[in-house]
Amino acid sequence: MVYRELSLFDEPENEEKAKLMKEVEAIDLKPLFERLAKSKFRSSFYLNAKDKEYIRQHGWTKIEQGVGETIARRLAPADIPNDGRQTPMRHGVFPPFIAQHATGCCCRGCLAKWYGIPKGRQLTVKEQILLTRVVMTWLHRQCDNDF
Template identity: 50%
Template structure:
């Protein structure tokens, strides 16, 4: 797991990760629900889609659109176990610990907060 400052500096250098932005509908949903509710959604998605040791559709379990958390997962390389290994140093082939799951959620929320500020500053 990485320091958030270092992680976001590295993510900023990735053209692929940098292209992800919330669309108007996703931003509206985020603002309407609020970060506490979105945090619960993130915990649920991570617990069901990333945390198990074996994921039936591994590498394809995270949609690209439809929920702010999904977009954040791709923007922060928290979308599949392969990206978690490469970008965050979280190993594959085992269930994620509670600490790892909470780290991932904090990464996602950090990106979502930044995205909210980016849009409000524009």
């Protein structure tokens, strides 16, 4: 996966960023996805044909860039005025929003519950990279048989 610049923080040096990306790639996401699958709410999300077409038209690189930017802007700040309402839940807007709900990456309350990331502090660059990877993994799983 290609991770794009996350705009909330000063970017770490290339070497440091590469190290963080390697660390995140080494994390086994299987236990997380197994836990998410046991949640009736989280497992109810899916991509419809319109969502998949959006991904096909924009391409994976552009989608991943959008996911990283969304996480940096809507989840990473320590204080989010509309926390719990910042991620739309309907199809046809931006498919990664559906993925954020499916993976518990939609608000700071869900990040605390699913990832142990407390409210009230900024997300680290490593956490942003991890959440981007989680969302992208879910999206790829949803589209695997389609393209």
